[in-house]
Amino acid sequence: MAERLVVIGGDAAGMSAASQARRRRTADDLSIVAFEKGRFTSYSACGIPYWVGGLVDERDELIARRPEVFRADYAIDVRTRHEVVDIDLDRREVVAVALDEGRREVREPFDQLVYAIGALPVQPHWAKEGVSGVFGVQTLDDGDALHAWLLRDPKPRHAVVVGGGYIGVEMAEAMVNRGLTATLVERGPQPMSTVDPDMGALVTDKLRTLGIDVRTGLAVTGLDHRDGVVTAVRTDDGTIPADIVVLGLGIRPNTALARDAGLPLGPTGGIRVDLRMRVIGAPGVWAVGDCVESVHRVTGQPVHIPLGTHANKQGRVAGINIGGGYATFPGVIGTAVTRVCDLEVARTGLLSVEADAAGYAFVTATVESTNRAGYFPGADFMTIKLLAERGTGRLLGAQIVGRSEAAKRIDPLAVALWNGMTVEDMVGLDLGYAPPYAPVWDPVLIAARKAVEALGVL
Amino acid sequence: MAERLVVIGGDAAGMSAASQARRRRTADDLSIVAFEKGRFTSYSACGIPYWVGGLVDERDELIARRPEVFRADYAIDVRTRHEVVDIDLDRREVVAVALDEGRREVREPFDQLVYAIGALPVQPHWAKEGVSGVFGVQTLDDGDALHAWLLRDPKPRHAVVVGGGYIGVEMAEAMVNRGLTATLVERGPQPMSTVDPDMGALVTDKLRTLGIDVRTGLAVTGLDHRDGVVTAVRTDDGTIPADIVVLGLGIRPNTALARDAGLPLGPTGGIRVDLRMRVIGAPGVWAVGDCVESVHRVTGQPVHIPLGTHANKQGRVAGINIGGGYATFPGVIGTAVTRVCDLEVARTGLLSVEADAAGYAFVTATVESTNRAGYFPGADFMTIKLLAERGTGRLLGAQIVGRSEAAKRIDPLAVALWNGMTVEDMVGLDLGYAPPYAPVWDPVLIAARKAVEALGVL
Structure with a gap:
């Protein structure tokens, strides 16, 4: 008999887990049932403001994969408009109600369970x-x-x-x-x-x-x-x-069901998981997406950072593991980008208030530079702020506010921070240079230089 | 009496060295004379195609700093239209001719010498x-x-x-x-x-x-x-x-003068320098910019990669050192970006032919993805190709061809490569995500996933 996987929550995290597991195990080996309270699966919640604002024409453009696609192409039994109301870890079954069928009760047994019901607005x-x-x-x-x-x-x-x-x-x-x-x-x-x-x-x-x-x-x-x-x-x-x-x-992890089932919650309110996205102390139970807490790689502390990109990665990790492979989720560093009209806003690592709270002594450096060579058409200003630890010179955080081609400059900073680079080392980084794409000193490098000066180490 | 610094070559590398040295040492402590064969100082040679093509209106927009500014604000005695024709290391002087004065000969003694006359077209x-x-x-x-x-x-x-x-x-x-x-x-x-x-x-x-x-x-x-x-x-x-x-x-290092003076040239034809940009075996002589060879951090081999961004960094390093500080140039990894009409082309690390030549066994992975969420207005395709070493999974090289917001995605790849990351580690990177700037899996991460699959390690 096939092992039974039940997924609670049909958005990015849960369905990533389900489809990764399916890629590695046939329906004969692993049956997959996914319960989703709403009508949709695998959509981009992050896209809602753009659809509401009229930038994206159709709601359905936000949907990456529909329930019928999961059923037909992935042999995943997706049940939309089904709300899971209880998880019985002893009997290894979940209880759901069919919202469009007079709350008819459905009991579904599982061997493996993926908890992925995201977060709720405060x-x-x-x-x-x-x-x-x-x-x-x-x-x-x-x-x-x-x-x-x-x-x-x-x-x-x-x-x-x-x-x-x-x-x-x-x-x-x-x-x-x-x-x-x-x-x-x-x-x-x-x-x-x-x-x-x-x-x-x-x-x-x-x-x-x-x-x-x-x-x-x-x-x-x-x-x-x-x-x-x-x-x-x-x-x-x-x-x-x-x-x-x-x-x-803001939003908080949707953990009422988990708490009732006795799954462990951390100090952020999110479900506690290990590196492979297994819920701690609950064999065969996985949790992924906006309902879990993650480790912040800079402070080592648990954080709750609900973002679609983490949800997808975590789902993939759980799915690979359920599928018999090996994968881990390495934690987060707080990278985020957003657009406010024609302003691009980005951050990675720690804000000043967070670095203070974590106990770091640090310097900050803020520079203004351009996205392209100053003489190149379309050159626009951006402001970059860096935080670097006193003593070590290690990059602790970065923030950018600019116009075009500003936000994604957070990425090289995020990778530098991820790798524990010092701002002094960063000055030497071999980043892409050509007049349409950067001044001869990229703003990222100018900021690193300024941070080195603020440290006073040269 | 002031120490005497003579700079040969008034473009980015030489003038960065001169101005960095000046920032740290007053004119009473260090006199600076800079000889430049042409009429201009500190300009963007990389911008010439855009000026010729009409994208940049005026030639002078390419000039970052004029000779009179160096003279007035930096107390640097810039002598344009002066061609240095001999370096006498024994007598510690250079011989220049004034091109607009009937090749009148000028002899200038030095304690420190910066050689920065760039490269010549083949x-x-x-x-x-x-x-x-x-x-x-x-x-x-x-x-x-x-x-x-x-x-x-x-x-x-x-x-x-x-x-x-x-x-x-x-x-x-x-x-x-x-x-x-x-x-x-x-x-x-x-x-x-x-x-x-x-x-x-x-x-x-x-x-x-x-x-x-x-x-x-x-x-x-x-x-x-x-x-x-x-x-x-x-x-x-x-x-x-x-x-x-x-x-x-292509261009080759402009080293005739250096060779005549007995300065050491490496296998690439560039001048050999140490990490602080000191010419090897020639005390008090520095070389920076397109005339030197650099170490490629992946292969450890010398390479000649003439780029304004390296020239500026090397000039800064030499200038800090001449100024009494400490700085090193850490080498290059071959990052380059360019624009061909509406195509953006980028690379970092090794090409396949270079990885072969260096003796690496590697896999390649090529993916097509979009710069923004697929449903977001302006979403455009790009192709990313990664090279990863067999066994270790280490990123060896990356190439991108795409339309908007493609080229600078080479930067996070360059920083990952710089830090010796494996493609498996890269899948977990916390890069910026929001619909206007990336799909929920950034193309860089999709490429890393594909490379992991090519390695067959999961």
Whole structure:
């Protein structure tokens, strides 16, 4: 009899695991059942703001692989609109309910289990009170609901985005692109706390030139509504009209099921896994994607960094291992890039506040340079900030805010940081140079030089 | 009395050395005299094709710093139109002639000497016979002469570029952009031998769609002329009409002076230097830029890779050392990028032929992917090829041919290679992901995955 693999969660992480396992083991050897609460599989949640904003025309462009493809080409029994409500580790079975069949109960036995139900938007109390017009942007079903709301008659005109992280900023821009007014409410001193304040200020300026009303140091206390439909956001400093409210307060690992089943959660709230993505202390159980915590390779501490790229890698690792191969997930270094209108924002490693918290003594160096030779058409400025450890000179973090061809310059910095390079060594790096692509000193190298000077080691 | 530094060659390498030394030592402590044969200092020779082709409007945009700036702001006594004709190491002086003053002889004593007179275009016998209309593109004076030739009356209509390396390809495109017909004559089987043949074929196709007549396996044997002005290029398979001939046969270190002075040359023909850019066996003499050979960090062998970025780094290193600091040049890994119309071409590490020659057993993996998420507007294809060593899995080389946002993806690959990463380790790299900048698996990571599969290690 075939070994039985059950996957909970049909997005990137879970389906990567399933398809990698399938590539290595036939259906005779391994049966695979995947439960997905929503209607879609393997889609790009990261693409939702661009579809909502109108840059991507069709929702279905965000879908990499549909359930029927998994069924036909991968012999994976995908069951959408099935919500898993219990994991029974003793009996080795999961209990699911079929949402479109009157919550009919399905019990599915497993030998191997992949837990991959991602994360949930952080919901303040006021978002749970049943007022309509309040949306997270975590799943494609969420995006679908939000998108439909924008097409209501009369059309919503005023959007309030609560929380100024990546998603909040991207959604505020999407609202403006849809022709709504947008207010971005951030409790902290400024949005984009995913970069240092001096770098974030560049982004805040850009948001304001887009016409986004950025309100900082402001807490949302509740919602006003008419007939259950939101009309305004109440704050500790007045109300803001709102026909639609978008939650951008971050997301937390979706672990209720895991906790109930007794799977171990770490200090970040994510499920604890080993290098091969096995849940610690639970033989035959794997967890991947936005629901797990990862090791930060710089600090060695657990972190929860929900990103599609990690989810895909982790799914692949689990799938290879389930398939009988060997693969490990080496951890993360906090690389992230985003676009705010024509600004590109990128980071890797530690922010200043994170480096402080970890106990590092460090210097910072900030430079302004261009993406191309200064004389080349299309040359644009970018700002790069580096953090380097005192004493060792090791790169601890990097941030970039620029216009074209800026964000992905975080990649050579990420690889340098990954390998523990010092900024002094980085000055010698042989990066690509030609006038259309870089000044003769690439901005990355100029930043490294400046950091060397800040260390005072020459 | 101040120590005396004499710099021979006023372009990037020499003037970087001079200005770095000046930053650390006052004019009272160190006098600096720089001789430059041409009229310009510190310019971007790499930008000449773009100026000739009309993308860059003004020649002077290519000049980073003029002689008068070095004189006024750096207290560096720059003497343009002065050709150094002899270096007397015993008497510690150089002999120069003032080209605009009837070759008046100048003798200049030195304590420290920086040799930085770059490289010369390879000139076949027929290019030395005094026929007008034949140009190298090595110095800004060369570019100036070529540019002036294009404005003759009647205007040249037919260009022949001899040699299909970076410069040849860039100049063929520049000629087309100026409205000339262009024939690219390459002795080998195809142009762009700076990448593997399968990757180079993509570039050849593009050159042909640009209207460039690419003629391969063809050797130039001589020139036809009328009144000393070129009219055609003779080959071993007929003649090609030509009003202008551009040399793109590569360049060789300009070492005649060095050889006469007894400075050591290596197997590549470049001057041999140590890590601090000191000429080996010649105390107080430094050499930097296109005239020196470097160590290739993968093979450990000496190579001659003339590039502005290396010249600048080497100049900086020499200048810091002369200034009393400590810096080293760590060698190169052969990274290079170029643009051919809307194609971006990049490489780092070893080509297949180079890896073979060095004795490596290796696998190759070639993938096609996109620069952005496939659904994101502006997504464009690129091809990435990796070489990985059998057994160790270490990355040996990478090549990219693509459209937008392709070339600089060589940088994370270059940093990975620099650090001796295996392709298996590279799959886990935390590179920047967001739909406007990458698919959820960056092309670099997809290529690494494919290389892992080619190694068969999972």
